[in-house]
Amino acid sequence: MWSEGIITCPTTGSKYKYWVKHFEEGSHFGIDGGKVSKLTLRKLDESRDLVNYDRGWAVEPNTDEVKAVYVIILKKYN
Known part of the structure; x- marks a missing residue:
């Protein structure tokens, strides 16, 4: 199943x-080994992928802010 949404970073807003x-x-x-097989994360209104996973890592989360949002997504879906 595909899901999408908008998340506010808890540390920066x-x-x-x-x-x-x-x-x-x-x-x-x-x-x-979890339930998420594809994930794309971008800052709202930007086109650059900050996280991209498609059955393997293309772009891993690399800042504390992006990691905080990534963790929220994994808790919800993985």
């Missing part, structure tokens, strides 16, 4: 748009 493909059960294709 910046808004991020995400798209995530997730399943009922985890698999070896998911992040850390």
Whole structure:
């Protein structure tokens, strides 16, 4: 199933748009063997991917702010 939404970073208040493909059960294709097999995260109104996972990492979260938003998404879907 595909889900998308907007998350506000708890530490800075910046808004991020995400798209995530997730399943009922985890698999070896998911992040850390979990349910999320695809994830894209961008700062709202920007086009550069800050996180991109498509059955493997293309762009990993690399700042504390992006990691904070990434963790929220994983708690919800993975």
